Amino acid sequence: xxxxxxxxxxxxxxxxxxxxxxxxxxxxxxxxxxxxxxxxxxxxxxxxxxxxxxxxxxxxxxxxxxxxxxxxxxxxxxxxxxxxxxxxx
Numbered sequence: 452x453x454x455x456x457x458x459x460x461x462x463x464x465x466x467x468x469x470x471x472x473x474x475x476x477x478x479x480x481x482x483x484x485x486x487x488x489x490x491x492x493x494x495x496x497x498x499x500x501x502x503x504x505x506x507x508x509x510x511x512x513x514x515x516x517x518x519x520x521x522x523x524x525x526x527x528x529x530x531x532x533x534x535x536x537x538x539x540x
Contacts (some may be wrong), residue, residue, distance in 0.1 A: 461499065461527065466510045474509055482502035490514055506530040508537055
């Protein structure tokens with residue numbers, strides 16, 4: 452069961468896998484919200500990591516600080532819960 456966003460996640464996005472259209476996107480870091488182009492620079496310099504999982508309906512991506520524990524488990528749990536709810540709509 453999804454229990455919430457780890458503090459180390461700075462950006463979270465859900466994309467529809469058939470259209471590539473975003474369902475949801477949230478920036479938890481004010482600097483990145485104001486200037487999303489910094490994400491690439493900070494990933495290249497290894498200040499941030501990107502992790503993604505794919506489900507039946509969407510792709511789920513978290514941009515996080517290195518050393519973010521249980522990131523994969525968090526994304527998989529969120530995916531499972533989101534898709535269970537989405538399927539019932």
